[in-house]
Amino acid sequence: MPTNEQYNGLFLPTDSQFAGLLKIAGADSILKLVGKSHWTHPEIGSSDIHGMLNDGKKVSLLDCVLHGTSRHRFDENSQFESIFFPHYAVVGEEFISSGEPVIQAIRYHFKNVDSLVSGRETFQSLHPEIAEIHQILEIDHKREERIAEKYGWESRPFNPQIGEHPHILYFSGLWEIVSTSAEIGKVSLTNRSSHPGGSAAGIGIKNQVTANIEFTEPKTLDEATHALRTLHGLFELSLGNRQSFCWIELELTHRSKGTSHDRPQTAQLYWSLCNERVQGDPTTNLGDILLCPDRNPEEFATVAKGWMNSAESMGDPRVRFATAFFGSYSIDRIVGGANMFDLLPSSHVPKTKEVDTSMREAMAQCRKTFSDLPDSFARQSVLSTLGRIGKASLRDKINHRADKIIEVAGDKFPELYLPCSQAVLCRNHYVHGSAGSFDYQKHFTEFAFIVDTLEFVFAASDLLDLGWDMKRWMSQGVTMTHSFGVYMINYSQNISRLKQLIGK
Structure with a gap:
């Protein structure tokens, strides 16, 4: 999504009683509407506002939030101004509304998508x-x-x-790099190349690798952007850092009126807050990327399909992972790192353990005793603890996920259970006030190591479930531009430091 202003000019709503100024500029986007009264706005929630831009294009401002109103007096007349923040602006041939399922595909380009693919066989220089x-x-x-x-x-x-x-500059004509069919629709990466006509100034071929989701059924804007965020999360994990959107294009169910060819309309989506969490655009070397679509297309297609199909069950823990993984090292990060294991679905954690008869009878007696007491925090805490007996603890869940990594690459990560256990103790210290194993503020390197361990175990085990070839990634050599490569290279030194610190 470009940071410069794409539109900054007059805005005429479909209600001709108003005129205004629209500025589309990311988080600084704003709409000011002026008329003989305030714009009618619902008391609760947001609204859609439609209008024309000064270049003649139609714009649908969706999920608009009222930021303020003012009144200006001119002699005996008054002008009323309403100020809105539009979360989304869709610019195209026709208006759309938030609740309309009219989006049949979404395509976008992000800052470092070119780092995902080598393109060496597609674009060449020949002599x-x-x-x-x-x-x-x-x-x-x-x-x-x-x-x-x-x-x-x-x-x-x-x-x-x-x-x-x-000398020849060569494009192979390969438009589709890789594709897979998920439940939500076809997911693909494609080339979008262009070249000017030759002149004395020279000639060249430009290309933008584009990520696409072609839906099996038309979606609303909220559904389409949710799918986009899901796919984008896989790309960010593979590259190891947040990625900023450059542009987003919608393909609508409406047919285009501006051409003799029967084709669907396209519209540009300006998502005001899509890049708010991105800080800089660090690049990742091709050898460090977890999934490379053109070098290992079958692996990428398998993982991407599984990632999209498991979005409903794994959505919350993956979002929690991304919130922690891309943040700074802090107490919130270790707590968030542990929390993502608590959010795992039952299919990803150890099965409930059956308790013996004597334990079951003791639990029933305790539950009856405390249930009869007046309601209090202590009573609820004990009842909650009784309800968790037999269920997997946080330590059980983390070790269960670590087993998957040990099975594939145990020699690379000896004694992996140790930093996992230390991470649980650290989390319990900050959440429950229990004693910590060491001074987490003083020994920052060891603190960062146990944080990294939680995140590595969570994400690597998730990808392994989906078909990631972890052995291939480890064997190809890394240059430490991805944090997982840094974790692997420094593991031996970090586990030694941790053992020495806690006296093991």
């Missing part, structure tokens, strides 16, 4: 022999002659100018 370039030019000239003859155009003579060292 053919003189005879080879002559043959290529002759074949292309004959093709142009056939087209000219078909449409009655004037043909041009074949007069190639070839020097001693011809």
Whole structure:
């Protein structure tokens, strides 16, 4: 999403009694409407506002929040101003509304999407022999002659100018890099290339790798952006850092009126707050990326399909992971890191353990005793604890997920249970006030190590469930531009420091 202002001019609502000023500029976007009364706005919630821009395009401002009103007096007349913050602006041929399922595809480009793919086989620089370039030019000239003859155009003579060292810039014509069919629809990465006509200034080929979701059924804007955020989360994990949106395009169910070809309308989506959490745009080396779509397309397709299909069950823990993983090292981060394991669905944690008869009878007696007491925090705490007996503890859940990593790469992460256990003790210290194993503020390196362990175990085990080839990633060599590569390279030193600190 461009940070510069795409629109900053007059806005005429469909209600001609108002005129205004619209500024689309990310988090600074604003709409001011002026008329003989305040704009009618629902008392609760947000609203949609439709209008025309000064360049003649239609804009649907969705999920608008009223920020304030004012009244201006001019002699005996008054002008009323209403100020809104639009969460979304959709610019296209037709208006849309928040509740309308009219979006059949969403396509977007983000800052470092080019880092996901090498493109080495798709875009090349060739240096053919003189005879080879002559043959290529002759074949292309004959093709142009056939087209000219078909449409009655004037043909041009074949007069190639070839020097001693011809040079060709080459695009293979491969538009689709990789695709997979998820329950929500087709997910793909495609090339979107362009090139100007040749001139004395030269010639070149530009390309934007585009991520696409083509829905099986039309979606509302909220549903479409939710799917986009889900897919984007996989890309951010693979690259190891937040990624800023450059542009987002919607494909609508409406048919375009501006061309003789029957094709769907497209509209630009300006999402005001999509880049608020992004700080800088650090790049990741190709060898460090967890999933490389063009080098390992089958693996990427399998993981992406599983990621999208498990969005409902794994959505909350993955969002909690991203909130912690991309933040700064802090108490909130260790608490959030532990919390994502608490949010895991039952399919991802150990099964409930059966308790013996004597324990079950003791639990029933305690529950009856405390249930008869007056309601209090202490009573609820004891009843809650009784309800958790037999269920997997936080430590059980983390170790269960760590088992998956140990099975694949145990020699790379010896004694992985140790930092996992220390992370639980640290979390309990900050949440319940229990004793910590060491001074977490004083020994920051060891504190950061146990935080990293929680996040690595969570994300790596999640990807392993979906079909990630962790062994391949570890064997290809890393340059530590992804935090998981840093964790793997520094693990031996960090586990030694931790053991020495806690006296083991």
